Amino acid sequence: MAKLILSMDNLVLREIPLTKERTTIGRKPHNDIQIDNLAISGEHAVIVTILNDSFLEDLNSTNGTFVNGQQIKKHFLQNNDVIELGKYRLKYINDAPAQTSPADFEKTMVLRPDMMRKAAEPAAARPAAPAAPMMPPAGAPAAGTASAGGAAAPKVGAGGTAPVPPAAAATAAMPLAAIQVLNGSNAGKTLELVKSLTTLGKPGVQVAVIARRPHGYFLTHVEGAQHPTVNGQPIGTQAHELKDHDIIELAGVKMEFFLKA
């Protein structure tokens, strides 16, 4: 479950679990997080939590709301974000969905339609006053939705903790490589293999691709009656791993593959 750690001058004042759909922050006593300081507006900001995600919104406060040094109007909170209100700091902690076993991570749930309406309403459309909690506690969608309605079922049981943006570091492991044309009108030209796929040859005649993968560069025949050769040997239909200084020949054009230091 996500939580906030309230501190001032590096002194931790308290921890606030984000269990409610709306957690309000302000100087007035009706706020969920009351900070009695003149730099804080009466209704300063609100955190809207939907299942495992939390959004911080400034409620047109006089002195503004800052996250990691930047003033924000609305902000999608990420683990370890630091919210600054005057001299106070609120650290947002959401290291992993609080599921019970590793097999539960990343599994797919079905959200029932009646829950859906509540979750989909934009934060701005909600009343400003603290509302009764409508959503299950953040981090526990499985138990909340699944067993109550019999509606949810795990789809994915992948390991790993926080989600990683797709295609994060797939090709980071390999050094950059390039091919240099050795003959013909393009002799001397080099082509860096920066994309996941680089096409060689002429469509409709003979085409091969070089795939850049985390563990190497692979040449594969795509179309045409002739297959390309590597160091004089034709490659079959399978992907062929390229080594530094391999000579590729394709449709009469010779190319050298090399790793860039």
Next chain:
Amino acid sequence: MAAPDLSAALEMAALTDPGRVRANNEDAVLANPRLGLAVLADGMGGYNAGEVASGMTTALLGSELEARFAERAPHLPGAGGRSWAQEALKSVIARANAEILAAASREARLSGMGTTVVAAQFFDDRLATAHVGDSRLYRWRGEALAQLTRDHSLLQEQIDSGMISVQEARYSQNRHIVTRALGVEPEVDIELSEFAVQPGDVYLLCSDGLTDMVEEADIALTLSALSANLPLAAAQLIDLANDNGGRDNVSVILVKVKAPFPARRATAGAWQRLKTMLRTLFAIRKGAQDG
């Protein structure tokens, strides 16, 4: 009457892979170029229940649609003002939903199983689609990738309501929450669509194991570079997902349109010629007026 044979016009390649993390594969794929049908389902449920639900769905669609199109050609009008192709997809998917629920109530170990589904039925130079959940259909045409289905997911709802941007969505902890699935309730809301198809189009059906792991730009690059070799393109997409972590089962079906496939009409002769003539005539008159 037999169902029409589209295998001369359509090439299909289907691949499914458990990924790098999971031991079992709960995805199911069906590609039948003769029938012009591609179906992909991403199952959910403990033990092996997920693959039971997804497998039931693809198998039922394959056999049941063949039987229905043998009785009535897919391009003919259906009951609800839609094509029979759409009507048949809808009713067979509704039946799959009922059968999954029935099986789950019969057998305790299958309780709670469910599945997404995305189905593409090609007929008469058109494509009828049906989907439930977050499995997707894309179209590659003229070097552009278009997503033809909209996920039935919490994240998509949040994006639609403006609460979260597409950029922020990739950091969301609320991925993998679908708002519709087969096997959840007796009534299932099936989204139906129909599109005109052109020779040269490539269609991609995929599970979220692909789209969570692979950027759309890399999907587009793969289709651009490898559409001449469909099995290789499918393998490359699976490799990309696995190279990026392969945290889920990953499945793809590619469908390439090689030639037009107009329906053979019973009265194709005179009536069709007359219609073509009239259309040409109107086009000429309109052209004259506009000019």
